[in-house]
Amino acid sequence: MHSLNQQITHSLNQFRVTTMPKLLASIVFNLLFVFSSTIAQNNSEPDSLKNISLAGLSFRSIGPAITGGRVIDIAVNPFNHSEYFIASGHGSLWKTTxxxxxxxxxxxxxxSYAIGSVEIDPTNPNVVWVGTGENKNQNNVIYGDGIYKSEDGGKSWKNMGIENSEHIGGIAIDPNNPNIVYAAAMGSLRNAGGDRGIYKTTDGGKTWERVLEISEYTGCYEVHMDSRNSNILYASAHQRMRNLYTGVYGGTESGIYRSLDSGKTWDKMKSGLPSEDVGRIGLAISPVNPDVIYAIIEATKDDKGIYRSTDLGISWKKQNSYISSYPFYFQKLYCDTKDVNRVYSDDVFI
Structure with a gap:
């Protein structure tokens, strides 16, 4: 297994050797085509086009425009289910009452208008947390500027830090002490370092501590909390890097991490799980029985699929080979609130 830097260097060198001549030839051809087409149009423009009157026409904006993109996350008021927030990949945050x-x-x-996650305080629905930056790793990804907090139901917001995370894909709030919040930061898609891993605040966002740090290229997509015991946490880590020419979409550092002491220490779960060339991972804890955890794992052909644990993540068993059609866009799971054996996945096709 080559190191991440070796993979990137090899890919870039291969691009320079095999692709640059083709790219230059393509650019020259297209410039010549545009030039010749322009000359032809100028020489053959009919007189009728020159005499058209535009007096009766009115102009309207046709773009560029910011489209809504994908629905990334939903947060429902636990005290009033008719009120909830919709987070859009690059269409900002919306609320219905x-x-x-x-x-x-x-x-x-x-x-930032790119959103990666939204979470409502389980004890006070006026307190809402938003992680900015899309929670995906496609080439046209839009980054954010940290984590925000509202204390008036979304009327006003304050940036609470972790500005160099660029992509925050998950937030977990301690129901026993809502000043304790965890944020899953993926870090920059195109550069090493920055704010990546799992961050924790114990004072409502005034200060943050990184409690899980893996490497300069590996961040965390999700963080989940056991509903019975807030000391138990799960995080999904993803080793990835992308630039204009190439990308690394997984590696040995990707995986599922667990803490039993509120984030002080973490262990990587290994029994029954793929260990090499692992990509994006989505997690879900069953609210019916939190001992049961599901994972959707992007990996090699034989290893990819849905995995299930019945012992708090200690051991896992593969259930099937399904993953999302486009894991870099959609790779999340949702457990049924009444049936421990039923789980849902988002995808592109219906």
Missing amino acids: NNGITFSPVFDGNK
Whole structure:
């Protein structure tokens, strides 16, 4: 197994040797085509086009525009289910108070319009946390500027830090002490370092401590908390890097990590799980029985699929080979609230 830096160097060198001549030839051809087409148009422009009057026409904006993109996350008010927030990949944050009949944008005044996660305080629905930056690793990804907090139901927001995370894909709030919050930071897609891993605050976001650090190229997509015991945490880590020409979408550092002491120490879960060339991982804890955990794992053909643990993540058994059609976009799981054996996955095709 080559190191990540060796993989990147090899890919870039291979691009320079095999691709650059083709790229230059393509650019020259297209420039010549545009030039010749322009000459032809100038020499053959009919007189009728020159005499058209535009007086009766009105102009309207046709772009560029910011599209909504994918629905990334949903947070429902636990005390009023007709009120919830919708997080969009690059369409900001929306709120409904009438069960989805109408929606209002509530995050437009901030620096970032790319959202990776949204979470409502389980004890106070006026407190809402938002992680900015898309939670994917496609080439056109839009980054964010940290984690935000609202204390008035989304009317106003304050940036609470972790600004160099660029992509925050998960937030977990301690129901016993809502000043304790965990954030899963993926870090920059194109550069090493930055804020990546699992971060924890014990003072409502005033200060943060990185409690899980893996490497300069490996961050965390998700963080989950056992509903019975807030000391038990699970995190999904992903080793990835991308630039214009090539990318690394997985490695040995990707995996499922567990803490039994509120993030002080972490162990990588290994029994029954793939160990090499692992990509993005989605996690879900069953609310019916939190001993049961599901994972959807991007890996090699034989190892990819849905995995299940019935002993708090100690051991795992593969259930099937399904993963999302596009794991770099969609790779999340959702457990049924009544049936421990039923689990849902997001995807592109219906």
